[in-house]
Amino acid sequence: MKPRSGKFSMPEGYCVKCKAKKEIVDGVEETMKNGRKAIKGKCPTCGTVMFKILGGKATPPAPASAAAASAPGKPPATK
Numbered sequence: 001m002k003p004r005s006g007k008f009s010m011p012e013g014y015c016v017k018c019k020a021k022k023e024i025v026d027g028v029e030e031t032m033k034n035g036r037k038a039i040k041g042k043c044p045t046c047g048t049v050m051f052k053i054l055g056g057k058a059t060p061p062a063p064a065s066a067a068a069a070s071a072p073g074k075p076p077a078t079k
């Protein structure tokens, strides 16, 4: 008897909170709009939602937080 149905090895994802690779727990497979498959789950340590894209293409891990350089906008001179 097998408690779990199917052989589904836990995918690994990068937890931005733990800043480490973690096994994705409660992972569910989802298909995105563009047809790509992805696994959405949680970090076993902190519970942060993790998302791993399963694509045919090897996509490099994109940094979660890009340095959004917001230029100090000048106040609109209304005259």
Ligand SMILES: [Zn+2]
Binding pocket: 015, 016, 017, 018, 019, 022, 043, 044, 045, 046, 047, 048
């Ligand atoms: Zn974590």
